[in-house]
Amino acid sequence: MSDNIEKVKPEEVESNFLTAKESRAISKENRRITDAIEKQRNRRNVAESEYTTQMKNPENVVEFDDLKTYFYTDIGVVKAVDGVSFNVPMGKTVGVVGESGCGKSVTSLSLMQLVQRPQGQIVGGEIRLNLGDKVYDVAKVPSAEMEKIRGNVVSMIFQEPMTSLNPVFQIGKQINEVIVLHNPGVSNEETKRRTIEILDTVGIADAEGIYTRYPHELSGGMRQRVMIAMALVTNPRLIIADEPTTALDVTIQAQILDLLRTLKDKINASIMLITHDLGVIAEMADYVVVMYSGRIIERGTAQEIFLSPSHPYTVGLMASKPAVNRDVDRLYSIPGTVPNPINMPNHCYFKDRCPRAFDRCEGEYPGEYFISPTHSAACYLYEDMDNAAKTR
C-alpha cells in the first residue's frame, strides 16, 4: 500500500475530499449526462427495429454482453456494473455470487430496467433477451414496452418477503393483478381459479383461505411462497431470484429452494440465482459467475468452481465457508476490504488483498483467461495457461 501512494500525484491522494465547488460541478455534469439518457429513453414511438437484435446462441434466454451500469452520484461516478458478460442458457440455473456491493443485484435490476433512475443508468453494452419469436436488447427497450416484459417474460423474487408485498391489499388481489395485466380479457372467475391454483402449486395448504388474507397475517416462509407464486403465475422464461432465502430460517430455506427447483423444471424456465450463500449455489446452480467490484472475475460450471476454484478471490471465498468435515479453530476471512468504487485504478481490483499477487498484477486490468472451454478467470496467474491452450 505505502509505495503505492508515493507513486500517485498529491492531488489524487486527497481525492476523497471534495470542495463544494467540485461537488456542484459533478452534480451539474451528472445531470447533463442523465438528462440526455432520459431524453433518449422517454422518446415516443420508438421503432421496434431499434431495440431488436439477434442472439449469439439461440439456446440462451439472456446474454449479458459487456453490460455497464453506472450510478451518477454527487461524489462521482460509481461503476456498479462494469463490463459484465455471461449467458443464461434455457432451462438452466446460473448462480451469481459475490459479497455485498459487488454489483450482482444491479446486474439483475438492469435486466428488469428497475435500476434507480435517473441516477442509475445503463450506459453501455447489450442485454439480449430471447422472447422466443424475437430478441430484444433490454438496454434500449423503451419503458412502455418493458412493462410487457416485466413480470411476464422475466419475473423477479426479492430478498425480503416481509416487506415485498403491499400491506394494504389482499394476497389474492396482488396475484390477480399480474394475471389480468399480462392476459387482457381473462374473466374474473378464471383469474381467481388460476390464482388459487398457483397458490396450491407453491405449497400453500389452504389456498382458498389465503386468497382473502393480508400479507401481515402470513409468516415469512408463506410470504416468500406467495412471492414465488406471483413470479411464476405468468410462466416466465426467466426467474431472477435475488437472495430468495437470505431472510428465512434454515429449515424454510431448504423448502423454498426445493420448491424453486421443481417449479422451474415444471414450466421449463431458467433461473438467475443471486446470492452470497455458497451452499445455496452448490445445491441449485448449473453455472456459476463470481463477481467482484462490478466485474466478473471467474465463471464456469458449478463443478469447476467448487472443485477447482481458480481466482484467488474465489479460493478465499471457498476457504471462508464453514465445512462439516474440516477442523478449524477460526473461519478464514479474506484480509482487507472491498475498494472504494469511485475512481477505480486500472489494475486488478483484488490485487491489494491478494495473497498470490506478483509483479505482473501492477499492469492493467487482466482480461479473461480460459482454464477449460467453460471455465475462465480474470487473473494473470492463468495467462500462460490460456496462451498455451491457444497455441496448442
Place this chain on the structure above:
Amino acid sequence: MGKFIVRRVFLAIIIIILGAFSVYAVIRLLPTSFIEKIARERATLPGGKSYAEWLKQLNAIYRMDSNVFAGYAGWVTDAIRGNFGDSWVYNIPVTQKFKDVIWYSVALNIVTFFLQTAIAIPLGITAARKQYSKTDYSITVIALAGISLPSFFLATILKFAFSLKLGWFDLYGIVGRNHEFMSSFGKILDMSYHLVLPVITLTMLNIGGLMRFTRTNMLEVLNTDYIRTARAKGLSERVVINRHAFRNTMIPLISYMSYLLPGMFAGSLITETLFRIPGIGYIAYGAMIGGDIPFTMFYSVFLIILTQLSLMIADIMYAVVDPRVRIN
C-alpha cells in the same frame, strides 16, 4: 367494533366534562369580568346604588355568586337540558347567535379545505416523484413561502393588489352595497364573491404543510420494497403511484386531515377579522374579551366535542384503509 365505539364514546364523555371544566375555571379566573364592568357603569349613573350593591345584585341575577365548582355544576345541569342561556355580550340566546354566524366560517373553511386538498396532495405527489428536480424545488419553495408568510401580511398584500390596485374585490365585509336589492341567488353569488380573497389567503397558508406532509410520506412509500415488487410485476408507473403507493400514503394523511375537521368550525380568527367577516372566529373572540361566559362555554364545548368526534372518525378510518389495524 361496537365494543370499541362504546368504550371510545365513554372516554370522550369524560374528556368533554373535564375539558369543559378547565375552560369554565379559566374564564372565571380571568381578570376581565362582564359583571364588574356592568356594575361599574351602573354605579356611575346618578342617584343609583353603589358599586358593591350593584355587583351583589348582578352576581345574583347572573348566578355568579357561587364558587367555581357550584357554578360549573349549574352550567352543566342547564347544558344537558339543551339550555345554554343567553349571550351576555350579544344579548340573544347563545345558540341563536351561533347559528347566525357559524355558516360563514363553515363555508369559508370547507371551500378552503377542498381547495387545499385538491392542490396540495397532487403537488406533494409530483414533488416526491420528481425528487430533487426543478419541479420539486419550485413546489417546495412555494410551499415554504406559504407556511412562512403571516396571514395578516399575505391578506394585506392580496388586498393591496386585488382591491386597491386592480379593484376586482371589495376590501372588507361579506356583502356588497346592493346586497338587499338582490335575488336570493344573487345574494349567494355576492357572498361567494366576497369570500374569494379570504379563501385564497387561507388556502395559501395551509397548502404548505399538507404538501410537505404528502411529499415526505410519498417518498417513504416510494422507497419501499413493495413498490419495487409492483414495478417488477410490469405495472405502469401511473398504476404504481395511484394504486399501490397512494393507498399507503393515505394512512398518515388521514390522521393529519382529521385534525382539520374541528378547525373548520373553529373559524379563523385573524383572517375573519382582517376581512371583517362575521364568522365564528371573529364573534367568539369578541365574546371572550368581553367575558361572555355562556357564549365562550358553548363555543369551547362544541369544539371539544367536535375534536373527540374527529379523532374517533380517524380511528375508524385507519381500520378502513390499513388492514393491519384491527379495532378491538
